[in-house]
């Protein structure tokens with residue numbers, strides 16, 4: 001189970017998803033399987049899990065033995081939810097736990113962390129463009145754009161210029177090489193490691209994370225049963241803003257699901273997002289910016305008129 005979760009977040013996720021007997025649920029971000037396990041243990045339902053990381057797919061093998069006939073894992077990106085879920089009937093709930101897993105962060109070889117020496121990789125799917133390719137080949141202008149858009153890094157231009165100067169002497173190969181450079185030029189008063197926002201930005205860019213989230217949210221409603229639920233857990237403002245904007249778009253009555261009644265409305269289950277308590281954050285600092293939001297797809301009252 002990913003150590004980013006606090007017991008309260010897990011409990012709130014289950015409360016919001018509200019699994020029912022024989023229900024079918026999608027865990028779109030399997031990771032270490034913590035959410036899947038909590039869902040499968042809460043009710044005699046089944047879970048279709050998704051992950052793009054081959055290492056997560058391997059971890060899922062034990063779940064097939066532990067929960068025979070109730071679990072399957074689809075290897076792929078949740079941005080392709082429509083293709084992945086095409087063979088299935090109505091889904092009673094979908095949960096998204098966005099971002100990177102503790103497994104990915106804590107394994108130096110994956111190159112996600114500025115705390116451990118590893119190759120500057122950051123690819124969840126382990127294919128395609130790596131962070132190393134980006135820092136060694138993109139122009140200062142493009143690097144600055146990436147750091148600003150995906151890290152909201154106030155010193156994006158300074159860092160981008162320093163990256164380009166550094167690589168003229170030697171191309172970047174490791175995480176700590178980049179982290180050390182940023183620590184030399186950026187000072188922060190809030191205690192955050194100066195490399196945090198640059199690493200976040202590169203990771204989001206390399207994995208196309210925001211586009212993936214936008215695509216997945218837009219596609220998710222068409223698979224839900226009437227009363228189906230969506231639960232999202234976000235870890236920074238960029239992700240959370242996408243979820244809020246999506247709700248704004250989808251809260252007007254319309255025919256959203258191919259399985260439900262003719263007119264439906266997406267409604268939030270809570271007015272405000274649920275966040276970990278200060279005590280939980282103290283025990284588990286990685287959870288500090290987690291926000292849980294939950295929604296239900298209901299038949300609209302207009303439909304009955």
Ligand SMILES: C[S@@+](CC[C@H](N)C(=O)[O-])C[C@H]1O[C@@H](n2cnc3c(N)ncnc32)[C@H](O)[C@@H]1O
Nearest residue numbers: 002029031032033034035052077078097101212
């Ligand atoms: C925060 S972790 C999920 C942790 C999980 N809830 C648990 O309990 O262990 C996010 C996971 O989603 C996966 N992921 C991120 N973006 C994805 C995408 N676009 N498509 C499929 N999987 C994705 C990552 O590879 C990672 O394993």
